[in-house]
Amino acid sequence: EETAAISSVDTSLLLSDEDDIANVTFSESASLNLSTGTFTTSNQSITLSSETKSDGSIYYTIDTASVSSGVKVTLTGSLEKGSVEIVPKKESDIQIALADAHITSGNYAALTVSKVARTFLTLTGSNSLTDGRTYGTGYSKAEGTDYYSASYTGSTEDAELTQKWAEGDDTKATLYTKGSLLISGSGSLTVSENYKHGIYSKDYIRIFSGNVSVENGGRSAIRSANGFILTDGTVTINGTATNAQHPNDNSRGIIVEGSEDSGAGKGYIYISGGTVNIKSTGKAISAKWELEEDAETETTDDDPNPVVMICGGTVNVTTTDVVIDSDMNPQTISYYDADGVLVSETSSCSPEGIEGKTGVIISGGTVSVQSTDDALNASLDENGFVNIFGGNIYLYATSADAIDSNGDINISGGNIVALAPMGSEDGFDCDGGLSFTGGNAVGLSGSTHAYASEQNTSCTQTTFVIESSYAASAGNTIVIKDADGSTVFAFTIPQNINSYGIITISSSSLQKGKTYTVYKASQISGGENFYGLYTSMPSVTDASSTGSITTSSEKSVYTLGEFNSFGGGPGAPDRNAFENGSGRPFGGTPPSDRGPRR
Incomplete structure (x- = not known):
């Protein structure tokens, strides 16, 4: 069966006024x-x-x-x-x-x-x-x-x-x-x-409303075949069973399976309001139907649409278990499942924060993810996507990527902090194109993989990729000033990040045809910030310059330092197309020296 990504969700399939008990x-x-x-x-x-x-x-x-x-x-x-x-x-x-x-x-x-x-x-x-x-x-x-x-x-x-x-x-x-x-x-x-x-x-x-809490020592806290929708109310989940206790079956949060039998176009998670608080050992939020593996019919007409879409509300996620990558070091294990039946299969543990097998779409709300595996993940090969149109989004992956798409990453709005300081991991990791067309974003990578490269044609918003030696250390702030000395960008490196490879910055405040100076600042005051990303600029009282970048109308991506450039991708999707269901993400050229996929 050929696979094709659907870059939006058809809310009419699951959202109906008839489901409101008042009616x-x-x-x-x-x-x-x-x-x-x-x-x-x-x-x-x-x-x-x-x-x-x-x-x-x-x-x-x-x-x-x-x-x-x-x-x-x-x-x-x-x-x-x-x-x-x-x-x-x-x-x-x-x-x-x-x-x-x-x-x-x-x-x-x-x-x-x-x-x-x-x-x-x-x-x-x-x-x-x-x-x-x-x-x-x-x-x-x-x-x-x-x-x-x-x-x-x-x-x-x-x-x-x-x-x-x-x-x-x-x-x-x-x-x-x-x-x-x-x-x-x-x-x-x-x-x-x-x-x-x-x-x-x-x-x-x-x-629709109410407070729902699940203490989960088994498999999934909340699970369904065809969809999960949060309109309002509060959902609190505490998952306690580790992979060591339940091999390959640790405690997950909100899971939607997807089904060809009754779920054509369904299988998605849609959050438009309310509050979600999840602490889990396994995946916290997952639309899990595998387009490449779970299909049982030849037609694509009955395929579910495993997408996570967040357009409002507050989502707080923490995952805690150890990552076991079955691709890097496959090992067959035997264990007893929930029914006490002996099972032999490849060991795996993927405590991702938010996963849509086809894609993740965020257009509003506040999202905070601290995960051991990828914080945001779309794993459909080539056609997967992560599309961010708005919202306040904080992502911290301790052992993996902050945003990982096997297809594209497209950012056109919102405030995004994407941190992945470990080893070869990346703030923004994609096999297709990395596109910034709006928003204020910062991605911190343990690696020196520059997915936004100077050859990238899909970025229309000015984007800087800066090696860590030109940026700032733990607890200090990277500051960018224009030729008039006005601060146009500031981000404070978290105290617990002692080393990293590069920092990727994209902001609507960075204009074309300007010269900017990069500073390491140890003393700042005032301003307002979202997890260290300043949305109103602070006063800078002690800073030293590390380099400068001059922008032009000919390109959008600029680098400072030395690293591997991977970027590409012919363009970014149109927001209106995504909202009316006709848009598709675009592919690109994957990096040639990437390691195994998660």
Whole structure:
């Protein structure tokens, strides 16, 4: 299957006013007090059944399948060891109102919607769902069905050997819905799990309001097949399982899988408001469908669009695990997965901050990423892209690149600080073209790879690439002044960066046909800055000049010092084209001496 990048997302596929609960009517209702088991309903066709499972847990089933109209189910009280399954009419609307409700499950998911229905989850007060299942266990309704232990002597047809079997179910999340999951309300929900995923939708997840927290000791905190949308509200994720504890399967943040079955053009992550706070050991935010590897059909018409798009809100990400690059040093390992099944495969750990397999688009909001692997990553060969039109963006990769695109990087707006001070890593790393047409950006690289070279024709905004010896050291400030002595650019090198190779600077304040002097400044005062990048200039009281650059109308990229020049690319995409879905990024010439890709 040939691959082609889609350089925008079709928001109409997943964003609809009909998904706002204010526009939906629920004419029937039921309520269950989890503490007492008291059940009331407006319609006798809505039924409650309960069963005590072999693990001692109480399993409640609320069946609304015979009711055609929308049903609101309210849960209150506490269930110390049990589960709730809601069985709606297929393709209907179901509201689950959590009102100070708390469920701790046994060997089953805490809350399940078991038929494809649009699920509206509303939050009032403080609510919690805690999964009693543990990683490395094969749960099934009977041994020999799905899973069996080594001591089992019965029939094992179509079942897998697990290191530990238990009666229960292997539903993949603490909160699981077969249809879309739409969250709103003034309250909070805390999900805690140490098994697979915290929240999972077999369709898409959209959060309108409310506070959602996931304590994730399993695989993914929030995961869906077709998409994740944050309109408002707060999402807080804490992932604790390391790669050493769960090899190749450490705790991730927000993951969208993508699906050819139902997700043509979907599979993306779209954040337009609200707040996301993620601390994870694995990938924090990922639209993960591999166009090159996951395609199962010959046509591209059913392909998902694995893009992360941020146009508002606040996103704070930290990843912590050790990077294991399967390309540089491939090693086969054996380990037990979440179901306790022995797996042998190549060892890998990629704790990237924000990953869109096809691309990452940022046009607004505030983004802060501190990661061990790439902070922003687009891995689709040649056609991948990172496009930044606006926003305030801080990226710090301790063991990899700040921005890594296997295709192009296009920056036309925003304030961008991209730091990658380690070894051969880069602030801006691309196999295609690096284009600056607007914005204020600084990229600090451990390497001396100048992706913006003097031959670069895709940059229209004046860009300087400066060797570190001409710039500034840790805690000091690189200052650029014009011929009148006015400061037009300033960036303070972080205190913890003791060495680096080059610094790439692009700013709308750097004009053509001017002469600029570069200074190392140890004393500055005043001004306003975003992670050291000054948005209003400081006063400089102690500085020494290191060199000068004279610009002209003939080119946009200028260098000071000695390093490897890699840049290229025939041009940059048009912002309007990206917004209406018709734009495509452009390719370029990759560097010839690059090492293996991440």
